[in-house]
Amino acid sequence: MSTRTESTDVVVVGGGVVGLSAAAFLAWHGVRCQVLERRARPSAHPRARGFNPRAVELLRQIGLEPAVREAGAGFADHTMRARVESLTGRELFRADLPSGGELDAISPSPWALCSQDRLEPLVRRRAEELGAAVSFGREVDHFTQDADGVTLVLRDGGRLRARYLVAADGARSRARERLGIELKGTRALAYQLSIVFEADLRGPLGDRRFAICQVRNERVDGLLVHDDTLRQGILYIQHPERAPDHPEDRCLELVRAALGVQDLPVRILDRQTWELSALCATRYREGRAFLAGDAAHVMPPVGGFGASTGIQDAHNLAWKLGLVLRGPAGPGLLDSYEAERAPVADLTVDQCLRRVTTRTGFGPPAAGAGLIDDLTLTFGHRYRAGALAEPEPAAPPVTDPREPGGQVGTRAPHVALTRAGGSTLDLFGRSFTVLAGPGGESWTAAARSASAELGVDVAASTMTDGLVAGGGAEWCRRYGVGAGGAVLVRPDGIVAWRRPHAVPDPAGELRAALRGVLRPTPTSGRS
Known part of the structure; x- marks a missing residue:
C-alpha cells in the first residue's frame, strides 16, 4: 500500500518563534506553507525574554503588534538593567533600556518584553489565520532534493513534497547537519544552567522592575529575570565547563542566594542546561533549502538580538520566495538571502560576544571594546549586496538610525503620518512601494507603468504635507531626497534604490531598478 504524498510550496522545519514567523510571513505573501515540529507540544520554558523593536515592526506588518503589546503590557515598566549583590542587597549599577523620545523618533513600535512562550501562540494563531498549516508531533x-523541489519522509510514515524548505529547527539543527553545512565561530564559551522558579518576589523587588539583573556575590554569579506576575523568575548560572547536575536542593540554594532571602518559599519549576556559543553557518543555502534563526546563527543571549534576528531572517526570505513562486522574480533573487542576512548575523553575533566578554549592559563599556550601541545594532544594518538596484559594497555595515537616512540597503526611516499612530512603515507590505517627495507626482505614473510591464505590484505615495506629520519637507530630510526625488522600498521595508532629485525618464529608471532587484547578480555579499 503506497503512502500518499502531501504537497505544499514551502515546508518549514521547526515550530519555534522563527519557524512560526516564517509561516506567518509566507502566508501573508500568499505562499502555501506547512510547519513541521517534532515536539508534541510547544515548550513551556520562557526562553527568549524580549524582542527588539525592529522585530516588532515586522510583526506589525502582518497585524500582530496590538496582540504583542497586550501580551507584554505587564512588562511596560520592566526597563531596568542592573548589577546587584542580591535582590535585597547592594545595588552596584543601573541603566534603562532605550525608550521614550529616542526610540519614538526612530520607530513606531516598542520593545516586546513578553517571553517567547507568550509570543509563540500569537504568531501561530496569526499564521493559521493567514492559511499556514502547523503540525506538532511530526x-x-x-x-532529498532534486531540480524541482524537496521530498521529506516523516517518522510517522508520511511524505511531504515542497518546492522549498526553510530549516528553522534551532541551534542543534538536524536539517543543517543533513545539508552538510558547517558552523564557524566560538563554541561552548561557557555552559549555562537555567532555573525556572516560583516565589513571591514582591518583597525583594520593592518598586523596581528589571528587564535583566546581574547578581554577583560569594555564593552565586548569574543573571536574574522575572515575569510581570512577580511570582516567577529565571536564574541563569554560567559554568566554565559542562554544567554539573544540579539537584533541586542545590537549585533552591542558588535561587535564594540570588534573592537574598534565605527563608523565602521557592518552588523549582524547570531547569535546563545549554551551551553559550557564538556561531554562524558557513552558508545559508543548499539547493532549495535555507537556514533561518538559530539554525543559521547562535549568539549569546544579550540585548534581545537572538530571536529578533531570526524573525528578520524569516521576513527577508518570505517575500523573496513569494515573488519567485508567483513568477515576477527570477530564481537569482533567492541568492540575495545569504548575501544580505549572513553579514548581519556575523556582525550581530560578534557584538553579542563582545557584550558578554566585556559584561557590557551591566556597566560602562570597556575602552576599545569595539561596541556598536544598541539602537544602531537594532535598526542600523545596511545591506551592501543582494536584492538592491544599486548596491554599495564599500559602504559601512551600519548607519546611525538617529541621523537622516534613506540610503540604499538600509531600513526605510520611520516618519509619523498625520493619522494617529501611523507611520511610513505602514505603507510597506505585500508590494514594492515608491515614496516620492511632495513635488514628485510623475513617480506615481511611473510606478503604474512599471507594475504593468513587469507584472509585479508597485504601490506609490507622494509625501505631501497632508500625509506626513511635519510636512513633506521633514520626509525629504529623513530620506535624503529633494521634493522631486523618490525611493523604491522593498516589501520588507528596505530601500532598494534612490533618486535624490527629479529625472527625465522616471518610468524607465524605475523599471531598470525593479529589474535589478528582481534578478540580482549572484554574490556572497560577505565582507
Whole structure:
C-alpha cells in the first residue's frame, strides 16, 4: 500500500518563534506553507525574554503588534538593567533600556518584553489565520532534493513534497547537519544552567522592575529575570565547563542566594542546561533549502538580538520566495538571502560576544571594546549586496538610525503620518512601494507603468504635507531626497534604490531598478 504524498510550496522545519514567523510571513505573501515540529507540544520554558523593536515592526506588518503589546503590557515598566549583590542587597549599577523620545523618533513600535512562550501562540494563531498549516508531533526522518523541489519522509510514515524548505529547527539543527553545512565561530564559551522558579518576589523587588539583573556575590554569579506576575523568575548560572547536575536542593540554594532571602518559599519549576556559543553557518543555502534563526546563527543571549534576528531572517526570505513562486522574480533573487542576512548575523553575533566578554549592559563599556550601541545594532544594518538596484559594497555595515537616512540597503526611516499612530512603515507590505517627495507626482505614473510591464505590484505615495506629520519637507530630510526625488522600498521595508532629485525618464529608471532587484547578480555579499 503506497503512502500518499502531501504537497505544499514551502515546508518549514521547526515550530519555534522563527519557524512560526516564517509561516506567518509566507502566508501573508500568499505562499502555501506547512510547519513541521517534532515536539508534541510547544515548550513551556520562557526562553527568549524580549524582542527588539525592529522585530516588532515586522510583526506589525502582518497585524500582530496590538496582540504583542497586550501580551507584554505587564512588562511596560520592566526597563531596568542592573548589577546587584542580591535582590535585597547592594545595588552596584543601573541603566534603562532605550525608550521614550529616542526610540519614538526612530520607530513606531516598542520593545516586546513578553517571553517567547507568550509570543509563540500569537504568531501561530496569526499564521493559521493567514492559511499556514502547523503540525506538532511530526518529525522529519530524512529529505532529498532534486531540480524541482524537496521530498521529506516523516517518522510517522508520511511524505511531504515542497518546492522549498526553510530549516528553522534551532541551534542543534538536524536539517543543517543533513545539508552538510558547517558552523564557524566560538563554541561552548561557557555552559549555562537555567532555573525556572516560583516565589513571591514582591518583597525583594520593592518598586523596581528589571528587564535583566546581574547578581554577583560569594555564593552565586548569574543573571536574574522575572515575569510581570512577580511570582516567577529565571536564574541563569554560567559554568566554565559542562554544567554539573544540579539537584533541586542545590537549585533552591542558588535561587535564594540570588534573592537574598534565605527563608523565602521557592518552588523549582524547570531547569535546563545549554551551551553559550557564538556561531554562524558557513552558508545559508543548499539547493532549495535555507537556514533561518538559530539554525543559521547562535549568539549569546544579550540585548534581545537572538530571536529578533531570526524573525528578520524569516521576513527577508518570505517575500523573496513569494515573488519567485508567483513568477515576477527570477530564481537569482533567492541568492540575495545569504548575501544580505549572513553579514548581519556575523556582525550581530560578534557584538553579542563582545557584550558578554566585556559584561557590557551591566556597566560602562570597556575602552576599545569595539561596541556598536544598541539602537544602531537594532535598526542600523545596511545591506551592501543582494536584492538592491544599486548596491554599495564599500559602504559601512551600519548607519546611525538617529541621523537622516534613506540610503540604499538600509531600513526605510520611520516618519509619523498625520493619522494617529501611523507611520511610513505602514505603507510597506505585500508590494514594492515608491515614496516620492511632495513635488514628485510623475513617480506615481511611473510606478503604474512599471507594475504593468513587469507584472509585479508597485504601490506609490507622494509625501505631501497632508500625509506626513511635519510636512513633506521633514520626509525629504529623513530620506535624503529633494521634493522631486523618490525611493523604491522593498516589501520588507528596505530601500532598494534612490533618486535624490527629479529625472527625465522616471518610468524607465524605475523599471531598470525593479529589474535589478528582481534578478540580482549572484554574490556572497560577505565582507
